[in-house]
Amino acid sequence: xxxxxxxxxxxxxxxxxxxxxxxxxxxxxxxxxxxxxxxxxxxxxxxxxxxxxxxxxxxxxxxxxxxxxxxxxxxxxxxxxxxxxxxxxxxxxxxxxxxxxxxxxxxxxxxxxxxxxxxxxxxxxxxxxxxxxxxxxxxxxxxxxxxxxxxxxxxxxxxxxxxxxxxxxxxxxxxxxxxxxxxxxxxxxx
Numbered sequence: 135x136x137x138x139x140x141x142x143x144x145x146x147x148x149x150x151x152x153x154x155x156x157x158x159x160x161x162x163x164x165x166x167x168x169x170x171x172x173x174x175x176x177x178x179x180x181x182x183x184x185x186x187x188x189x190x191x192x193x194x195x196x197x198x199x200x201x202x203x204x205x206x207x208x209x210x211x212x213x214x215x216x217x218x219x220x221x222x223x224x225x226x227x228x229x230x231x232x233x234x235x236x237x238x239x240x241x242x243x244x245x246x247x248x249x250x251x252x253x254x255x256x257x258x259x260x261x262x263x264x265x266x267x268x269x270x271x272x273x274x275x276x277x278x279x280x281x282x283x284x285x286x287x288x289x290x291x292x293x294x295x296x297x298x299x300x301x302x303x304x305x306x307x308x309x310x311x312x313x314x315x316x317x318x319x320x321x322x323x324x
Contacts, residue, residue, distance in 0.1 A: 141283055144211035152200040166195070167211060171218045178222035183291040187301070188225065191216040240285055268318035276311035 151159035175185035185214060195217055202211075203213050226245065269277055280288045282288045282296065290308065 142209050142211075146205055149196075149203050149210055151202050152197065160193075163196065163210070163214070164193055167214050170211075171214060174215055175218050176224045178219070179225055183289055184225060185222070187291060188221045190219055190301075191221055197204060229295045265321060268315050272311050272314055276307045276314070279307040281314075283308065 144161075145163070148159040148163050152163070168189065172185055175188040176182060179185050179188065192214060196214065203210060205274045207213070269280065272280065278297070279293055282293045283290070288296065290304045291301060293299075294304045297304070
């Protein structure tokens with residue numbers, strides 16, 4: 135048996151243990167393939183915070199659905215790197231699509247500051263006051279996340295880092311805040 139065969143047999147055993155909820159086996163796979171996965175994701179998306187999220191999502195998929203690995207289709211390494219690659223490429227495609235859509239909708243404003251465009255769109259004093267009131271009506275922790283995101287331009291990952299919170303908490307607070315704002319500002323839709 136070659137070293138490659140032994141390595142693959144060990145990986146398959148670790149995946150089998152992950153199926154049984156073994157956290158040490160999961161950590162072993164992460165220690166082994168996390169750095170390689172990060173390098174792959176970073177090479178594709180070219181931003182470390184996005185690469186970290188992609189790797190985290192791929193390994194969470196391993197943890198939640200280890201039965202997704204099929205040894206008939208390849209090695210554990212190729213399965214993990216495939217998940218990272220697909221997530222990274224999907225993110226790049228989504229961002230490119232978003233940029234094309236934004237540029238096509240407002241080519242003359244493509245380089246304008248987002249805050250200025252929003253201010254121009256909400257130029258009526260009553261609407262501005264309604265937005266301020268709605269923001270003030272949010273619980274402090276939700277308002278803080280929204281302000282960091284929209285007024286300082288921070289990503290959810292950067293907000294989590296700055297506030298020393300789990301990324302999931304930041305995402306939950308953002309979702310709850312957006313729901314409250316939508317509810318409070320529902321009558322303003324044009």
